[in-house]
Amino acid sequence: MIEFCMLASGSSGNAVYVGTQKTKILIDAGLSGRRIAAALAGIGVNAGKLDALLLSHDHNDHICGAGVMARRYGLAVYATEPTWRAAESRLGPIKAAQCCRLPNCGSISFADLEVETIPLPHDAADPVGFIFRSRWHAVALVTDLGHTTPYIQRRLQGMDCLIVEANHDEEMLINGHYPWPLKKRILGAKGHLSNKMAAELLSQVVGAQTQHVVLAHLSEYNNTPQLAFTAVCSRLKKSGHLQPGKRLKVHVAARHTPSCYLRLA
Ligand SMILES: [Zn+2]
Ligand SMILES: [Zn+2]
Structure with missing residues (x-):
């Protein structure tokens, strides 16, 4: 069994x-410790029972509650060495014994869960994506990347579930109110994946065993859940992955509230 939930x-x-069954981990803590604990409680998970907190990269929307979570619940925090260095001053004091190193292209093992890391192109110190493997299932989590590569596509093969960033609709972003340097950053090779890029990536990596696609990290101003959903579904229909009778389901993660609680048994 493997289960997950997009808390925010x-x-x-x-x-x-x-x-x-035996492992409970949190990936990123980009909201207050109080909100994370409440979101976990909402799905029946006691924050005090978490085994670890893994950080994908040092941007505030992924780490701002990490220091509090580490101190309040005595959590082991895993991050790559450059991410530690970049995030340290914003995390506040964390006991040395709780500071654990994550390889940026490797794996770490918990009781019945294997976590692999994938280096990603994004403008942070050392950003990574994750693959979670239980005995029978594999789930990938890849957000905050400016583009995809053949390497990333290879790593994402064979997943039961794919959680992929669909950050923006290119037209909305280009015509929107963001200042040009910010637009350029988001559109850049180390920015964020557009709906179209997410759709293209998914059409390459969704396989016969894929049951769920979760679209994540949607922009508040440059996207809508409907646009992301439509872009991905129409691409997956075209590639033959999304058809009546096939079990694949596409979900869109909510911004502020827990969503996409999924359990693969
Ligand atoms: Zn982010
Ligand atoms: Zn980021």
């Missing part, structure tokens, strides 16, 4: 819960 998703804060 987007530039206003990210946190994802991943659990198996």
Whole structure:
């Protein structure tokens, strides 16, 4: 069994819960400790029972509650060495014994959960995506990347579930109110994936065993859940992955509230 829930998703804060029979971990803590604990309680998980907190990268929307979570619940926090260095001053004091190193392209093992990391192109110190493997299932979490590569596509093959960023609709972003340097950053090779890029990536990596696609990290001003959903569904229909009779389901993660609680048994 592997289960997960998007506790919050987007530039206003990210946190994802991943659990198996014996392991409960949190990926990113980009909202207050209080909100994370409440969101976890809402799906029946006691924050005090978490085994670890893993950080994908050092941007505030992924780490701003990490120091509090570490201190309040005595959590082991895993981050790559450059992410630690970049985030340290914003996390506040965390006991040395709780500061654990994450390889940026490797794996770490918990009781019945294996976590692999994938280096991602994004403008942070050392950003990574994750693959979570239980005995029978594999779930990938890839947000905050400016583009995809053949390497990333290879790593995302064979997943039961794919959580992928669909950050913006290019037209909305280009015509929107953001200042040009910010637009350029988001559109850049180390920015964020557009709906179209997410759709293209998914059409390459969704396989026969894929049951769920979760679209995540949607922009508040440059996207809508409907636009992201439509872009991805129409691409997956075209590639033959989304058809009546096939079990694939596409979900869109909510920004502020827990969503997409999914359990693969
Ligand atoms: Zn982010
Ligand atoms: Zn980021």
